[in-house]
Amino acid sequence: MQLAVFGGxxxxxxxxxxxxxNEAVKELDIDKLFVVPTYLNPFKNSFHFKPKIREQLLKKVFFNNQKVEVCDYEIKQNRAVYSIETIKYLKNLYNPSKIYLIIGADNVKNLNKWYKINELKTLVDFVVVSREGFIDSEFAKFKNLKININISSTKLRNKIDLNFIPIQIKEDIIKLQRNKKG
Structure with missing residues (x-):
């Protein structure tokens, strides 16, 4: 069994x-892709939408994809969780022959700051998602997926643009934003 993990x-x-x-499922030789929402990113000190809400939105977006599963491991920990913990959890649960860890190109320059990065490198093959403005010489060292959609969650938190929200959750986002303002 070969797995991919996409956390964030x-x-x-x-x-x-x-x-x-969708690109990872198409391009990587995997049996299952786990989308893993953080409770709280170890490099951040707050979140916009609560962890359970983000998990529910992800489940709606990927509901019809048989190869994709939203994993609530990090949310259940009720704290910031390091990637290596999640990888070890999935490795123990599924005993895969290979694990791909999908990260954005903007993360490559800070990989050396990740908790137990040297051990993590022995457990996974990194797959880097291209993103304009973040491609450098380090990028070429990794397997990569080319996705050039110029949007970030940070931009969307500042101003929700429904053109960048998956159709399955547009109504949810409208309601959530209304509740945040009200």
């Missing part, structure tokens, strides 16, 4: 996240 805040989930998952 997904705060909010957007069409680039959806495109990354």
């Amino acid at each position: 805040s997904f705060d909010p989930v957007h069409i680039a996240h959806e495109a990354i998952v």
Whole structure:
């Protein structure tokens, strides 16, 4: 069994996240792709939407994809969880022959700051998702997926643009934003 893991805040989930998952399922030789929403990213100190809400939105987006499963491991920990913990959890649960860890190109320059990065490198093959403005010489060292949708969750938190929200959750995002303002 070969797995891929795509973790992140997904705060909010957007069409680039959806495109990354679809491209990974198509391009990587995998049996299952786990989308893993963080409770709290170890490099951040807050979140916009609560963890359970982000998990529910992800489940709606990927409901019809048989190869994709939203994994609530990190959310259940009720704290920031390091990638290596999640990888070890999935490795113990499924005993895969290979695990791909999908990260955005913007993360490559900070990989050396990741907790137990040297051990993590022995457990996974990194797959880097291209993103304009973040491609450098380090990028070429990794297997990569090319997705060029110029959006980030940060931009969407500042101003929700429904053009970048997956159709399955547009109504949810409208309601959630209304509740945040009200």
